[in-house]
Amino acid sequence: MSSAAALPISASPLRLRRLQVSEPRRGGSRAVRTVAPPRAAPSDGRPRGRSEVVVVGDGSDEWPAVRTSRLDLVEDIRAQMKALARAADAPVYSADRLDYKYRSRPLEVVRRALEVLIALGSFAMKLLLDKKGGRVEQNKRKRGAEFRMMFTRLGPTFVKIGQALSTRPDLCPPEYLSELSELQNALPTFPDAEAFECIERELGQPLDTIFSSISASPIAAASLGQVYKARLRHSRQVVAVKVQRPGIEEVIGLDFHLIRSLGFLINKYVDMVTTDVVALVDEFGHRVYQELNYVQEGRNARRFKILYADKQDIIVPDIFWDYTSAKVLTMEWVDGVKLSDLEAIERQGLNVLELVTTGVECTLRQLLEYGYFHADPHPGNLLATPSGKLAFLDFGMMSETPEKARFAIIGHVVHLVNRDYEAMARDYYALEFLSPDVDVSPIVPALQNLFDDALSATVSELNFKTIVDGLDVVFYQFPFKVPAYYALILRSLTVLEGLAICVDPNFKALAASYPYFAKRLLTDPNPYLRDALVELLFKDGRFRWNRLQNLLEQGRKDRDFSAKEALQPVLQLLVGPEGEELRVLVIEESVHIVEAIILSSAVDAYKSIPDYLRIPLFIGNLRGLAAMRDGELESMTNLRDQVLRIWNLLQTSENFDPAILLPILRILQQPEAHYLGVGVLGGVMQRLAARMLQQLLQTSPSATLPASTSQ
Secondary structure (H helix, E strand, C coil): CCHHHCCCCCCCHHHCCCCCCCEECCCCCEECCCCCCCCCCCCCCCCCCCCCCEECCCCCCCCCCCEECCCCHHHHHHHHHHHHHHCCCCCCCCHHHHHHHHHCCHHHHHHHHHHHHHHHHHHHHHHHHHHHHCCCCCCHHHHHHHHHHHHHHHCHHHHHHHHHHCCCCCCCCHHHHHHHHHHCCECCCCCHHHHHHHHHHHHCCCHHHHEEEECCCCCEECCCEEEEEEEECCCCCEEEEEEECCCHHHHHHHHHHHHHHHHHHHHHHCCCCCCCHHHHHHHHHHHHHHHCCHHHHHHHHHHHHHHHCCCCCEECCCECHHHCCCCEEEEECCCCEECCCHHHHHHCCCCHHHHHHHHHHHHHHHHHHHCEEECCCCHHHEEECCCCCEEECCCCCEEECCHHHHHHHHHHHHHHHCCCHHHHHHHHHHCCCCCCCCCCCCHHHHHHHHHHHHCCCCHHHCCHHHHHHHHHHHHHHCCCCCCHHHHHHHHHHHHHHHHHHHHCCCCCHHHHHHHHHHHHHHHCCCHHHHHHHHHHHEECCEECHHHHHHHHHHHCCCCCCCCCCCCHHHHHHHCCCCCHHHHHHHHHHHHHHHHHHHHHHHHHHHHHCCHHHCCCECCECHHHHHCCHHHHHHHHHHHHHHHHHHHHHHHCCCCCCHHHHHHHHHHHCCHHHHHHHHHHHHHHHHHHHHHHHHHHHCCCHHHCCCCCCCC
């Protein structure tokens, strides 16, 4: 539904006696016969359930614009129930039903199988001949067009495969990508008369009682249907009307029967594939069949809007339930251009990478906050609006991430970035990739061998595809059982990264998303993430300040980062009943910090005094402190400076407020915190007293004191 492709609103030629048609005259003008307004408006079809003001009209209409406030939730629910009733007979995926259906139709199955094999085999033969004749580069453009046409001829199932490939420059050459990108919207259409008849049949109303005008031809064609631009008669709102292709269920059902049969063969004879292919096919089948029910798609869109459209840079169109059924979907019209149309986006002065980053951030929220995500985010379903917002369309294929897996994914990514392979291997239990009785110790060196070379020292150089490919190797080597939802997650993220790579070959989706992971780890009180944060920050009894600094530097890049919430989960754990072991570590580290701050600051102050004014102080000889053994003073100074840098990171955050200290003070007022304060104060006094005694006795600090070092 691109504005670049939008046509002037006209009427259907099917109902010339009732609806006007805008016919183009010579010279580009149009002759339009005005349609009289209806005498009554029993139902305006507007989306309800929100409190807002909707102003409809473009200034060229004779009717006044409709202004609505405080929309009626009850009416919205009632309209939605009526739409559900209209979709009562919508198809549902059932592998047993498909098997029973096509078992009695072997000739049809064989015919389709031969059709697919011949098409794929013929194309493979052409590529082989090109290679033998040295004409691969010369024929790339031609083969790309043939590749697209082959997918188009094979039907909707293969069109969806082509759509996925169109965003993967790492898998297809540019000549193929440009051809496959046409599968997003430039698909063959079916007759308009059939589409308009479908609308009337599904909604039970004549076309002219629903719309005052409708485009004479579709403005976009997708794999399962085609879209018209229309204006509702009663509300005057411009809408998009999607109409399902006739006979689509029969075509898709046969393809899934064939693919599922192939899955059985793979499960039985291909040992290197440890994933249950049939389960993946069934999962995908359920998703695709949901796309055949437009009322379900409307419900998906409404749920998606409630969960994620609270951000000012995200747009989700609303649904008009009065004009929606299993095969007809009416939703708000969104002006915009496809995210893959780079030139059009640049002409509007918009930044493609910023839009893609917005898409990555929204996808992460989908995967990891509510677990409800858009499983088909190809460029045709993502629009850049003139205002610079990102619009999501087509909510037929949605999926969910289990709650336990959401937190495990966050910890897994952080463990990967920080090369904590032992924790990374244990994450597979929470992700349910491994059963609890599987020993993960052999997996640790495999992860280390794969990623030590693949990952660089900085997050900005991490490549999502490299990580996925590396994990695939591990999955093949060990008894992993990858859940079906995982494949859809990978598809969502790889599509976005592939889209960005078309603009910037150096774009890394993980680098763009890591601030979100760091922010969640620092602020989320979930026990799994809280434990992951403690595990990340403490190792071998010492606090790793460099890890905390890295998390804060990355987390504050996230637009929703709150300095006030940072580290609150750990502080709560610190004074909780389960935090006894952590309190011991914190006391020890706090003693080192306080000592480092006192002594390094004292030495700095002593060194700032002119030589002729320096005199021994009553607490000891600072020359002795300045001459601590083997860089101990330097280590203390580094520790102090790192702590101050971390405080500065919090202080310079956009939403920093001195009130950040209030929750900490409240926590420190709890009884368990008194133990911490006493322990820290006592430890510092003991260490300073020991140093004073050593100074007085002229002994070496190394004789009795351990070095204070930071990691």
